[in-house]
Amino acid sequence: MGNVMSEQARSFSSKWVKLWACCIAVVAAVALSTMGLGAQAAYADQGAPVESLNVSALTVDEDVDGDELTPGYWMQSKGGWWFEYEDGTYAVGYQYIETNGEGEFYYFDQNGWMVTGWHWGSEFVELLYGGYIPEGVSSWLYFKDGGAMAFGWEKVGGTWYYLDPDMLVGWWDIDGAWYFMNGSGAMETGWLNQGGTWYYLAASGAMQTGWQWIGGSWYYLDPETGAMATGWAEIDGTWYYLNGSGSMETGWLNQGGIWYYLAASGAMQTGWQWIGNAWYYLNPVSGAMATGWFDVDGTWYYANGSGAMQASKWVGDYYLTGSGAMATNAWIGNYYVGADGKWIPNYDENAVTVYWVDNGTVYHTSQNCTTLKQSDNIKSGTIAESGKDRACSVCAR
Numbered sequence: 001m002g003n004v005m006s007e008q009a010r011s012f013s014s015k016w017v018k019l020w021a022c023c024i025a026v027v028a029a030v031a032l033s034t035m036g037l038g039a040q041a042a043y044a045d046q047g048a049p050v051e052s053l054n055v056s057a058l059t060v061d062e063d064v065d066g067d068e069l070t071p072g073y074w075m076q077s078k079g080g081w082w083f084e085y086e087d088g089t090y091a092v093g094y095q096y097i098e099t100n101g102e103g104e105f106y107y108f109d110q111n112g113w114m115v116t117g118w119h120w121g122s123e124f125v126e127l128l129y130g131g132y133i134p135e136g137v138s139s140w141l142y143f144k145d146g147g148a149m150a151f152g153w154e155k156v157g158g159t160w161y162y163l164d165p166d167m168l169v170g171w172w173d174i175d176g177a178w179y180f181m182n183g184s185g186a187m188e189t190g191w192l193n194q195g196g197t198w199y200y201l202a203a204s205g206a207m208q209t210g211w212q213w214i215g216g217s218w219y220y221l222d223p224e225t226g227a228m229a230t231g232w233a234e235i236d237g238t239w240y241y242l243n244g245s246g247s248m249e250t251g252w253l254n255q256g257g258i259w260y261y262l263a264a265s266g267a268m269q270t271g272w273q274w275i276g277n278a279w280y281y282l283n284p285v286s287g288a289m290a291t292g293w294f295d296v297d298g299t300w301y302y303a304n305g306s307g308a309m310q311a312s313k314w315v316g317d318y319y320l321t322g323s324g325a326m327a328t329n330a331w332i333g334n335y336y337v338g339a340d341g342k343w344i345p346n347y348d349e350n351a352v353t354v355y356w357v358d359n360g361t362v363y364h365t366s367q368n369c370t371t372l373k374q375s376d377n378i379k380s381g382t383i384a385e386s387g388k389d390r391a392c393s394v395c396a397r
């Protein structure tokens with residue numbers, strides 16, 4: 001629909017300019033009873049042409065090929081606006097009206113009155129060359145205060161709608177963001193539950209993804225779908241726990257009778273952690289807190305029922321050193337613990353043969369100890385004869 005302005009239209013325009021003054025008087029004089037009259041009748045009684053240069057209209061229907069725009073005039077009376085052609089007839093239905101080359105769509109009812117606001121009408125189908133044609137009667141359209149059909153975002157009564165120009169309903173990707181318009185076309189904001197899945201829409205209506213701080217909590221929204229995560233979620237290689245309402249947990253967490261610890265960042269912690277006033281050992285893979293006896297790289301430790309690592313104390317027949325490591329091959333006061341850490345009653349160190357080299361710092365309980373067997377001049381005898389007061393920690397195990 002190009003610029004089809006003609007000489008004819010210009011001459012009509014100037015004619016109406018001349019008529020302008022007298023019609024103003026008519027408008028002032030004429031009374032109210034225009035409601036219910038067709039636009040043409042109203043015009044005959046009291047209408048006024050509004051100066052409108054270079055205006056022409058094309059009736060838009062399902063077959064607009066080859067149609068040209070017809071010059072005319074915007075007319076206004078108390079009853080509203082209509083569009084008058086040069087031959088005195090008026091526009092009805094969907095019109096494409098160009099003013100100085102700028103085109104908009106309008107709708108005129110069967111009496112020719114220009115419609116504003118919501119209108120249950122045709123679905124508009126975009127044509128290959130960029131125009132639109134109406135098809136059937138199946139969608140809501142919105143005509144702005146000036147009568148132009150809305151395209152794109154439109155705020156009506158404090159609510160946003162998207163006109164395509166058909167009013168959109170449901171999920172739509174608009175300029176790279178997802179929006180949700182409810183059944184009445186109103187753009188939703190805030191939390192939205194769809195099919196049991198929660199989504200979060202910013203004040204702008206844009207669906208949010210990834211980590212979001214909302215109402216004092218962190219939430220994780222799937223980077224693609226926007227679906228709110230609940231339960232355990234591995235995000236960029238770190239585990240987090242989102243509770244049933246999606247809010248990220250921190251601190252101690254009991255799940256299925258197992259304790260986990262989540263840092264202030266929400267990241268599940270693993271390995272040794274100093275928490276509160278004690279050491280805790282959290283499984284390097286699962287994060288599960290250890291209780292009772294547990295082995296870390298070949299050394300035994302003991303944690304009480306609440307997971308706090310114990311140190312410098314006896315646990316049954318075993319002794320925990322200051323570091324928490326179970327003692328082996330060592331005297332704890334008058335008690336001796338063997339290679340397996342267990343107290344050996346009536347232990348006689350002189351009855352045990354140990355092995356050493358003179359310049360070594362420890363004695364070995366095994367002649368085949370990997371740290372000893374390569375050495376020359378291996379000696380053997382009692383611990384006292386070795387002159388060493390510490391056992392090798394390698395062969396002690």
Ligand SMILES: [Zn+2]
Pocket residue numbers: 363364365366369370371372392393394395396
């Ligand atoms: Zn050794």
